Amino acid sequence: MDPNRLKGKHILITGAARGMGAANAEAFAAQGANVCLGDLDGDEAQAMADKINAAGNGKAIAVKMDVTKREDNRNAVGVTVDAFGSINVGLFNAGLNKPRFFMDIDEDNWDMIMNVNTKAMWLGMQETARQMIAQGPQEKPYKLINVGSIASRKPLVDVTVYCTSKYGCLALTECGALGLAEHNITVNGYAPGVVVTPLWEQLDKDLVEIGFKEREGQAYDDIVENNLVIKRVSYPKDIIGTASFLASDDSDYMTGQMISIDGGWVTK
Numbered sequence: 001m002d003p004n005r006l007k008g009k010h011i012l013i014t015g016a017a018r019g020m021g022a023a024n025a026e027a028f029a030a031q032g033a034n035v036c037l038g039d040l041d042g043d044e045a046q047a048m049a050d051k052i053n054a055a056g057n058g059k060a061i062a063v064k065m066d067v068t069k070r071e072d073n074r075n076a077v078g079v080t081v082d083a084f085g086s087i088n089v090g091l092f093n094a095g096l097n098k099p100r101f102f103m104d105i106d107e108d109n110w111d112m113i114m115n116v117n118t119k120a121m122w123l124g125m126q127e128t129a130r131q132m133i134a135q136g137p138q139e140k141p142y143k144l145i146n147v148g149s150i151a152s153r154k155p156l157v158d159v160t161v162y163c164t165s166k167y168g169c170l171a172l173t174e175c176g177a178l179g180l181a182e183h184n185i186t187v188n189g190y191a192p193g194v195v196v197t198p199l200w201e202q203l204d205k206d207l208v209e210i211g212f213k214e215r216e217g218q219a220y221d222d223i224v225e226n227n228l229v230i231k232r233v234s235y236p237k238d239i240i241g242t243a244s245f246l247a248s249d250d251s252d253y254m255t256g257q258m259i260s261i262d263g264g265w266v267t268k
């Protein structure tokens with residue numbers, strides 16, 4: 001890793017206490033970025049920030065936030081700017097899943113997933129863009145990065161609401177790119193497939209509970225067998241290269257794109 005590739009980048013990452021958000025925070029700081037780790041779990045986010053600071057290079061701070069609340073997004077942006085002087089990249093990563101078959105979806109399931117995965121992404125993008133616009137023009141584009149999913153592009157029978165929410169993330173990426181271009185803000189994203197994180201470990205259990213799979217681990221095995229071109233699941237370390245590219249100057253001439261990092265699932 002080039003320790004200077006992300007020097008001068010001041011990055012807010014939502015959902016950064018664990019999983020892919022935490023891995024990206026570590027990778028960005030290792031490349032010289034200053035990172036603000038926003039999460040519902042403020043203590044775990046702080047512990048991750050401490051770990052990053054102990055490793056040296058870019059600085060890390062943490063902020064407790066509920067991404068579904070506009071004031072928390074505004075506050076997290078403010079905390080980032082207070083600490084680092086400005087914000088030039090936002091990574092909207094917080095997300096969750098709770099599988100249900102179509103006829104079992106209720107309002108609670110719908111609202112929980114749509115609020116965290118989609119509404120909160122819009123709020124985070126808007127509050128971050130508001131600050132970027134207030135900071136005024138800069139030579140390099142400001143960058144918003146959205147986390148989508150294979151579920152942004154493929155209908156999956158067990159997770160209709162998650163698919164709806166992640167198709168929404170793709171729409172926010174494409175519409176945001178159009179709507180924010182005049183402010184020199186690019187909007188891109190990436191779409192993982194199966195990444196072994198606490199989210200997927202819970203999902204694996206939930207899929208047994210709703211009767212979609214017979215045993216824990218079966219979902220991983222079935223997806224590798226039936227859906228993936230590269231015959232293995234992925235880990236957060238498989239994601240950090242693409243996320244770093246999108247945060248870096250190397251992606252300056254891109255906007256409105258969502259890059260699949262899914263072992264080829266989207267092409268099958």
Ligand SMILES: NC(=O)c1ccc[n+]([C@@H]2O[C@H](COP(=O)([O-])OP(=O)(O)OC[C@H]3O[C@@H](n4cnc5c(N)ncnc54)[C@H](O)[C@@H]3O)[C@@H](O)[C@H]2O)c1
Nearest residue numbers: 015017019020040066067094095149192194195197198199
């Ligand atoms: N794991 C996968 O296979 C996979 C695949 C495709 C896309 N994704 C997406 O990647 C992103 C990260 O997923 P992950 O697997 O690392 O998940 P994870 O559960 O490991 O981490 C998600 C983080 O988001 C935080 N969070 C949840 N609700 C929040 C809220 N209301 N406010 C603030 N923080 C909140 C959690 O506390 C947690 O730290 C999500 O958007 C997810 O949908 C995951």
